[in-house]
Amino acid sequence: xxxxxxxxxxxxxxxxxxxxxxxxxxxxxxxxxxxxxxxxxxxxxxxxxxxxxxxxxxxxxxxxxxxxxxxxxxxxxxxxxxxxxxxxxxxxxxx
Amino acid sequence: xxxxxxxxxxxxxxxxxxxxxxxxxxxxxxxxxxxxxxxxxxxxxxxxxxxxxxxxxxxxxxxxxxxxxxxxxxxxxxxxxxxxxxxxxxxxxxxxxxxxxxxxxxxxxxxxxxxxxxxxxxxxxxxxxxxxxxxxxxxxxxxxxxxxxxxxxxxxxxxxxxxxxxxxxxxxxxxxxxxxxxxxxxxxxxxxxxxxxxxxxxxxxxxxxxxxxxxxxxxxxxxxxxxxxxxxxxxxxxxxxxxxxxxxxxxxxxxxxxxxxxxxxxxxxxxxxxxxxxxxxxxxxxxxxxxxxxxxxxxxxxxxxxxxxxxxxxxxxxxxxxxxxxxxxxxxxxxxxxxxxxxxxxxxxxxxxxxxxxxxxxxxxxxxxxxxxxxxxxxxxxxxxxxxxxxxxxxxxxxxxxxxxxxxxxxxxxxxxxxxxxxxxxxxxxxxxxxxxxxxxxxxxxxxxxxxxxxxxxxxxxxxxxxxxxxxxxxxxxxxxxxx
Numbered sequence: 001x002x003x004x005x006x007x008x009x010x011x012x013x014x015x016x017x018x019x020x021x022x023x024x025x026x027x028x029x030x031x032x033x034x035x036x037x038x039x040x041x042x043x044x045x046x047x048x049x050x051x052x053x054x055x056x057x058x059x060x061x062x063x064x065x066x067x068x069x070x071x072x073x074x075x076x077x078x079x080x081x082x083x084x085x086x087x088x089x090x091x092x093x094x095x
Numbered sequence: 096x097x098x099x100x101x102x103x104x105x106x107x108x109x110x111x112x113x114x115x116x117x118x119x120x121x122x123x124x125x126x127x128x129x130x131x132x133x134x135x136x137x138x139x140x141x142x143x144x145x146x147x148x149x150x151x152x153x154x155x156x157x158x159x160x161x162x163x164x165x166x167x168x169x170x171x172x173x174x175x176x177x178x179x180x181x182x183x184x185x186x187x188x189x190x191x192x193x194x195x196x197x198x199x200x201x202x203x204x205x206x207x208x209x210x211x212x213x214x215x216x217x218x219x220x221x222x223x224x225x226x227x228x229x230x231x232x233x234x235x236x237x238x239x240x241x242x243x244x245x246x247x248x249x250x251x252x253x254x255x256x257x258x259x260x261x262x263x264x265x266x267x268x269x270x271x272x273x274x275x276x277x278x279x280x281x282x283x284x285x286x287x288x289x290x291x292x293x294x295x296x297x298x299x300x301x302x303x304x305x306x307x308x309x310x311x312x313x314x315x316x317x318x319x320x321x322x323x324x325x326x327x328x329x330x331x332x333x334x335x336x337x338x339x340x341x342x343x344x345x346x347x348x349x350x351x352x353x354x355x356x357x358x359x360x361x362x363x364x365x366x367x368x369x370x371x372x373x374x375x376x377x378x379x380x381x382x383x384x385x386x387x388x389x390x391x392x393x394x395x396x397x398x399x400x401x402x403x404x405x406x407x408x409x410x411x412x413x414x415x416x417x418x419x420x421x422x423x424x425x426x427x428x429x430x431x432x433x434x435x436x437x438x439x440x441x442x443x444x445x446x447x448x449x450x451x452x453x454x455x456x457x458x459x460x461x462x463x464x465x466x467x468x469x470x471x472x473x474x475x476x477x478x479x480x481x482x483x484x485x486x487x488x489x490x491x492x493x494x495x496x497x498x499x500x501x502x503x504x505x506x507x508x509x510x511x512x513x514x515x516x517x518x519x520x521x522x523x524x525x526x527x528x529x530x531x532x533x534x535x536x537x538x539x540x541x542x543x544x545x546x547x548x549x550x551x552x553x554x555x556x557x558x559x560x561x562x563x564x565x566x567x568x569x570x571x572x573x574x575x576x577x578x579x
């Protein structure tokens with residue numbers, strides 16, 4: 001399976017990873033190699049096999065809906081790139 | 096001092112022959128002497144280590160000690176350590192000082208195990224060679240031209256070189272067992288859910304499982320006792336009674352049925368690896384076991400299925416790295432999308448970006464059924480193969496990897512060839528089974544590990560088999576000449 005420029009641009013948007021113009025061919029080739037590996041799965045007859053998402057077929061545990069976290073925003077925000085008044089700062093979104 | 100077993104260290108600590116401070120300083124000295132070249136540590140924490148060792152000595156003096164109290168440890172840099180940089184081998188987290196401890200770290204800190212530092216690894220645990228680290232490749236102590244395996248390559252290398260007596264690792268597709276094999280040490284991946292994932296930086300959550308890297312199977316059993324157990328902060332942690340993983344050490348192997356899958360000895364297996372593994376299986380058999388042939392017919396489907404599922408999970412797990420709350424942020428973002436995209440493109444390395452993109456694609460509209468659902472179906476088929484095999488055997492033995500350690504740079508341009516190197520370890524992660532790697536000789540002058548896979552919750556049995564094997568062999572006691 002061979003990916004083209006359009007598909008690489010689509011994947012780049014899905015993954016929120018920038019692929020520069022000069023990188024497109026290389027990325028397409030490497031991703032195509034990996035997708036070729038996936039085509040080996042086609043040969044397997046999986047009719048009637050239930051998809052498995054947990055090795056022991058366990059389900060997610062529930063807990064009581066009570067507060068378990070203490071407020072430690074100062075500690076957690078100390079490692080943030082940009083913070084003001086306990087809010088994370090990002091480039092302006094709305095004009 | 097670095098040739099002692101954990102039990103011997105414990106005895107010396109308790110008899111007063113050595114203190115934890117002396118033991119810890121011994122390892123710190125070895126790290127300064129050797130790690131410049133080996134590059135097995137991302138961060139060394141001498142002050143923290145000594146202060147923890149002093150506290151451990153007080154615990155021992157007060158009679159409040161456990162078996163591992165005072166014994167230093169190195170943590171893979173994927174385990175969050177409060178106040179200590181936790182990079183996961185990535186530029187993305189080069190500035191990340193973890194604000195809390197992983198559950199495993201909390202447990203081991205409570206026992207009083209001084210932290211020597213954080214070990215190098217493939218970026219975000221995605222790799223089989225430790226070459227994809229932002230901090231450069233770790234070398235294999237047995238041969239500096241060779242990789243130590245991955246992704247827990249730093250942890251494996253520090254054990255092999257005697258720079259720490261114990262180290263933590265994680266195994267998503269073989270990342271404890273394959274580096275253990277390549278570095279001639281012992282490593283176990285427990286049953287999925289046995290060790291808490293809380294505070295371990297996530298790669299593929301339905302596979303990720305932490306385990307010990309040690310010199311001997313006995314040491315691994317003691318360390319697993321300290322690491323494992325239910326944790327309510329991990330939603331897939333298994334609610335089971337506390338297991339004593341040392342309970343079976345010393346039991347006879349009489350009557351053990353050793354399953355050997357015909358499919359594991361086919362094309363691509365290095366003849367010297369095969370010879371070492373066949374000899375090791377015969378030796379275990381001579382301890383009273385019986386070798387039976389078993390079949391794992393879907394083994395070849397495991398690698399493609401894994402490389403759909405693990406990247407799919409990774410694409411979701413790694414979406415949190417957006418340059419907003421922590422980690423790398425690009426300079427002068429023009430707008431929000433530019434902030435996301437450039438922070439991620441500049442902060443992640445090539446292999447991580449590749450897996451995120453593959454995962455996003457596999458989950459995208461139009462491909463979800465063909466890739467993701469199909470891979471989940473294959474996952475069940477691979478698991479069912481093991482279930483069926485365990486009807487006629489107690490454990491399965493074979494190679495951990497088709498070759499001994501390859502050279503640094505040898506596979507770094509060919510991802511698919513690197514992926515296929517994990518063909519023996521990946522099926523075990525798909526099924527969530529426990530598996531052990533123990534040193535079993537050399538191929539092309541580099542170590543080879545024997546892979547012992549068991550049914551769910553059979554860790555104590557696997558560790559005893561490894562222990563019995565280590566009573567009649569000395570592969571695990573051998574050290575590379577320059578590090579003795």
